[in-house]
Amino acid sequence: MTSSRTWLVTGASSGLGAAVAExxxxxxxxxxxxxxxxxxxxxxxxxxxxxxxxxxxLDVTSPNTTKLVEDAISKAGGVIDVIVNNAGYSLLGSIEDMSENEIEAQFSTNVYGAVRVLKGVLPFMRARKSGTVVNISSSAGIDGLPTCAMYAGTKFALEGMSESLSRELEPFGIRVLVVEPGSLRTNFWSAYVEPVAGMNKAYAGTPLENVLQAFKTNKGTQPGDAVKCAQRILEVVDDTGMGVGKGSLLRLPLVPDCYKRLQSKVDALQETLLQTKEIAHSTGF
Incomplete structure (x- = not known):
């Protein structure tokens, strides 16, 4: 039986965030x-x-985020065991059509928002030398599809940040877990944002438009169950159920479509290493 812990879940109003909180x-x-x-x-x-x-x-794009998080933890008794950085959205389209403000808003929510929350949480975890940071990434954090350049960019940033954090925080007994859900049957994709400028006509009929149309028509057909994903996250964090013995995991791919994309990425990287081994080793002093 796992002892009771205190969790803070951002973006808990719907989808995976709500499922994790529950x-x-x-x-x-x-x-x-x-x-x-x-x-x-x-x-x-x-x-x-x-x-x-x-x-x-809490609006994670607000400069007051860190203080609001600190105040919430203090009000709850000054102890925080698990932080789930889930707040986020997707900006889809061509980077040619995205304004700098739209791009900044995407990164402010998906990347800087997580940083603002962590700045409020980590001092409490370090003081107790324990805690778990759960950063919700995406299959887009390991495999960038057309239309997803900025969204994938934010998730790749979160992945890299999490890798470093896991090593930086290990001496304090703080674990980092990156969750990579595939396509979930939630309102996430129906709530995506497109550039106000619309789509450049040059992209008509290209993979960018084709993937964007696929996103628009996949509502209700996504393969992932948010409730089951939330349960797997809970189990891996709590070392229960299917999560027993998985305490050393840095990454947690969820939903078969994500696993398949991750496997393809690993295979492609292996092939790249094989093809470039001689080139890489020819460039040293």
């Missing part, structure tokens, strides 16, 4: 759930409150 509560943990609009989030997810979860209003 799974943690059902397992007997304390949960601080964040959303940009707590009233709407609580109405959409009544079980979180009924199970004892606490809502706080």
């Amino acid at each position: 799974a943690a509560l059902q397992a007997g943990h304390n949960v601080i759930a964040t959303a940009r609009n707590c009233i709407k989030a609580a109405e959409a997810n009544p079980r979180i409150s009924k199970l004892g979860g606490t809502w706080i209003e």
Whole structure:
């Protein structure tokens, strides 16, 4: 039986974030759930409150994020065991059509937002020399599809940041887990953002437009179950169920489509290494 821990889950208003918050509560943990609009989030997810979860209003793009997180943890008793950086969205389209403001907003939410939250959480974890950081990446964090240049860019950034963090935080007893969900049957993809400028006509009929159209028509057909994914995350964090013995994992791919893309990426990287071995070794002093 896992002892009760305190979790903070960002972007808990819907989808995977809401599912993780609910799974943690059902397992007997304390949960601080964040959303940009707590009233709407609580109405959409009544079980979180009924199970004892606490809502706080948090927009991770705000410069006040770190202080708000610190205040929420202090109010909860000054202990935080698990942080789940889940808040995010996808900006899809050609980078030619994206304004700098649109690109900055994408990175401010998906990358800097996680950093702002971590700055509020890590001092508490370091003080107790324990804790788990769960950064929600994506299959796009290992394999960038057409239309996803900026979204994949943010997830690749989160992946690299997490790799370094895992090594930096190990001396403090803090674990980092990168979760890589495939396509989930949630409202995530129906809530994606396209550039205000629209699509450059030069991309008509190209892979970019084809993939974008596929995203637009896949609602309700995605292969991933957010509730099952949330349960697997919980188990890996708590060392229970299918997560027993997985405490050393840095990455957790979820949904068969993500696993397949990760396997293809590993195979391609191996082939690249084989083809470039002689070239790489020819360039030393």
